[in-house]
Amino acid sequence: MTFLNVLSFGDQGIYDIVNNLGSMVARFIFLPIEESFYIFFAKVLERGHNVESQKKEDVAIAAEVLECLLKLVLVIGLIITVFGYAYSHLALDLYGGALLSSGSGPGLLRCYSCYVLLLAVNGVTECFVFAAMSQQEVDKYNLVMLALSVSFLFLSYMLTWWSGGIGFILANCLNMALRISHSLHYIHHYFQFSHWKPLRGLLPSPLLLVALIASAVVTAVSE
Numbered sequence: 001m002t003f004l005n006v007l008s009f010g011d012q013g014i015y016d017i018v019n020n021l022g023s024m025v026a027r028f029i030f031l032p033i034e035e036s037f038y039i040f041f042a043k044v045l046e047r048g049h050n051v052e053s054q055k056k057e058d059v060a061i062a063a064e065v066l067e068c069l070l071k072l073v074l075v076i077g078l079i080i081t082v083f084g085y086a087y088s089h090l091a092l093d094l095y096g097g098a099l100l101s102s103g104s105g106p107g108l109l110r111c112y113s114c115y116v117l118l119l120a121v122n123g124v125t126e127c128f129v130f131a132a133m134s135q136q137e138v139d140k141y142n143l144v145m146l147a148l149s150v151s152f153l154f155l156s157y158m159l160t161w162w163s164g165g166i167g168f169i170l171a172n173c174l175n176m177a178l179r180i181s182h183s184l185h186y187i188h189h190y191f192q193f194s195h196w197k198p199l200r201g202l203l204p205s206p207l208l209l210v211a212l213i214a215s216a217v218v219t220a221v222s223e
Contacts, residue, residue, distance in 0.1 A: 014105050015165040017096065022112035025080060026119045030073065034123040037069060041131035048134025051194045062128075063196035066187075069124045070201030075208065077117035082212050084113030086219030104165060111169040118176040121202070125183035132190060144182060148175055 044062045051059050084091075088109035093101035133141065152175040159167030187199060 011104065011165055014100065014103060015108060015168065017100065018092075018105055018108040018112055018165075021091070021095065022109060022116060025116055026123075029076065030120050030123045033069070033073065034127045037065070037124070038127035038131055040065065041128050045132050047132065048137070051191060051196075059194065060196065063191065063194075063198045066124070066128055067198040067201035070121070070198065071204075073120035073124050074117075074202055074204060077120035078204065078208075078212055081113050081117045082216045083219060084116070085110045086216065086223050088113065089223070108165050108169065111166050111173075115169055115173050115176070118173055118180065122176050122180045122183070125180060125187060129183045129186050133186075141182075145179075148178055151175070151178075 041062055044058045046054050089101050089106040092105045092109060096105075129141075130138065152171055155171040155174055156168055159171045161167070163170070184199065191198060
């Protein structure tokens, strides 16, 4: 942002405030979950071994916990996305007054609310993947992360020139979506020859979707 002069200092300041506000949820809710359950999966599963070569009881516990965790963070992330999108303007107005709520701040915080959902899912999927991978697979994944970092820099530059600070958040969303895709592929491959399907935790119930859609409509109207 600074060296390539893609945003003015004023826009950078607004982005910094929105980023700090939006990342509070990730730091205080999702990060402790990710760290705690990385330790759990690392103790339950044998690193670098497939499902067939491990104890069925341990694999069953890991699969059930992973499915429940995915359900939990998905629900939290969707709630934050729905209500964060509607009340971003109000939150910034309460926090910083008209200086924040009258400019690009609400749009940035709305996009960040969607980004929080991706952060939630990525944290859980990656904590399982890192606990189950062998050291060789971790080394390969580090190369993937390096490639994603390069693509993220390119996307950030292009999208920020196109739509300002929102473009930087969109670049983060695309980068996080690619990381999630990699983790989902690994988890699917890990459990594909077993009857456990922990990725079903990412399928919200129809009643939940109806409630969230109704909440989105009501909050949008009431705003």
